[in-house]
Amino acid sequence: MLTETILEDDRWHGVGFAGLAETAATAVLNHLELPPEGYEIAVLACDDARIATLNADFRGKPQPTNVLSWPAWDLSAENDGGDPDLPPEAEPDDPEPLGDIAIALETCQREATEQGKTVTDHVTHLIVHATLHLLGYDHIRDGDATLMESLETVILGKLGIADPYMDNYGA
Secondary structure, eight states: OOEEEEESSGGGGGGTHHHHHHHHHHHHHHHTTOOGGGEEEEEEEEOHHHHHHHHHHHHSOOSOOSEEEEESSOOOOSSTTOOOOOOOOOBTTBOEEEEEEEEEHHHHHHHHHHHTOOHHHHHHHHHHHHHHHHTTOOOSSHHHHHHHHHHHHHHHHHTTOOOTTSTTTTO
16 A cells, blocks of 8 residues: 555544545556555545644644645756656555655635535545645645646546536636
């Protein structure tokens, strides 16, 4: 399996989190033609209080956020809108870590409601988003954001999920 899920909050069982995380992360690697069996990602499914602590510790922002990611490698592109470097090659019997992801339940639920999405679709989008971060994609500069958002839209479309960047979600 690509993802190792740590459920810190039992309410995540209600959305089938482990399966969502595995499906979303695998879809990203498959789209980028990377073998999912050669890599691993640790995913922490937590609550807002825990992610607020992590956000304060790692980003100096003491408030909850939806998702955080910590890449194992600096794969970021040097040019605006360019593709990041590839992660190290790995063998299925010795998976290469891509990094860690943490995601907060209450924030995801609130955002899904505000955006008129299902929680499962929103969580899937956030795992796709965070996995792309682990692979060096970012959205700080306009060209990078355009590339990352287009990848997210295509990957989510393959999973049957509407474009999360459209107004009125899927309209």
